[in-house]
Amino acid sequence: MYSWLLPYREQLPSDRRVWPQALLLAGSANLGGLALAEHCAAFLLCHHPAESSACGQCQSCTWFQAGHHPDLLRISKEPDEKVIKIDVIRDKIARLSKTAHSEAAQVVLIYPAENLNKAAANALLKSLEEPKAGVYFFLVADHHASLPKTVLSRCQIIRLKASNALAEKENDDTVDAWLEDCIAVALAQQNALAVAQKWASLLKEKELCAILYLMQDLARYQLTRQHTFAVYEARKNQIEQLAARFSLAKSVALCQSLSTLYAETIQGLNLNFQLSLECRLLDFAG
Numbered sequence: 266m267y268s269w270l271l272p273y274r275e276q277l278p279s280d281r282r283v284w285p286q287a288l289l290l291a292g293s294a295n296l297g298g299l300a301l302a303e304h305c306a307a308f309l310l311c312h313h314p315a316e317s318s319a320c321g322q323c324q325s326c327t328w329f330q331a332g333h334h335p336d337l338l339r340i341s342k343e344p345d346e347k348v349i350k351i352d353v354i355r356d357k358i359a360r361l362s363k364t365a366h367s368e369a370a371q372v373v374l375i376y377p378a379e380n381l382n383k384a385a386a387n388a389l390l391k392s393l394e395e396p397k398a399g400v401y402f403f404l405v406a407d408h409h410a411s412l413p414k415t416v417l418s419r420c421q422i423i424r425l426k427a428s429n430a431l432a433e434k435e436n437d438d439t440v441d442a443w444l445e446d447c448i449a450v451a452l453a454q455q456n457a458l459a460v461a462q463k464w465a466s467l468l469k470e471k472e473l474c475a476i477l478y479l480m481q482d483l484a485r486y487q488l489t490r491q492h493t494f495a496v497y498e499a500r501k502n503q504i505e506q507l508a509a510r511f512s513l514a515k516s517v518a519l520c521q522s523l524s525t526l527y528a529e530t531i532q533g534l535n536l537n538f539q540l541s542l543e544c545r546l547l548d549f550a551g
């Protein structure tokens with residue numbers, strides 16, 4: 266789990282007997298809400314939990330790590346659907362009535378929760394209103410404001426903030442060096458392919474996240490022409506330089522392509538990272 270999520274974990278109990286039955290983790294996609302939910306789910310399901318995390322070794326943890334824990338019900342929209350429909354909720358909730366496989370806990374993880382359509386949210390609401398003992402709901406939402414108030418009111422809400430993620434990044438020389446190289450490519454001071462080669466094996470999630478945040482700050486600045494940076498206030502001058510070089514459409518397109526690269530990378534779906542990185546950096550240069 267990312268270290269910037271630890272303060273959020275500390276807001277939650279280490280005694281499972283007092284764990285909230287419905288928890289909403291709200292915050293934009295790259296802030297780690299899903300990672301935090303999974304960390305907590307593993308803890309609730311673990312047979313021999315340590316102080317505030319799963320042991321990583323018991324049968325439950327083995328199932329969890331293998332990605333098929335019988336008592337972890339993941340709910341998201343079907344690949345060919347735009348929303349999470351009521352049938353999906355009914356089907357999964359019906360499974361909760363059956364006996365749990367490991368000890369007593371069962372976890373329902375819904376992501377992104379704002380994909381619940383109205384009927385599905387209402388079906389879920391029933392379970393949130395009368396939660397069964399040992400059943401824990403995690404709703405992870407990038408845009409939680411679109412969820413019905415009735416659902417929100419049943420959840421303990423934790424809001425993830427970009428500033429916490431940033432606090433860690435700002436003290437990170439690697440992230441700084443990487444951002445400097447990206448900016449140098451955009452300003453035609455460095456060669457895109459050389460930078461891609463240098464970084465292909467060094468980049469981790471936080472570096473990818475950092476460049477995405479920088480581009481989001483850039484797009485925000487281009488839209489509003491105001492210095493309301495969510496993350497990179499300290500790079501105000503560089504953001505102004507980039508704004509003179511990129512059109513808004515290009516900044517938005519770069520945000521999208523970096524976001525895709527980030528998602529593919531954390532899910533292990535990117536088969537040729539260096540090539541993908543070269544393409545992005547060439548976009549920066551071009």
Ligand SMILES: [Zn+2]
Binds near residue numbers: 314
């Ligand atoms: Zn365990």
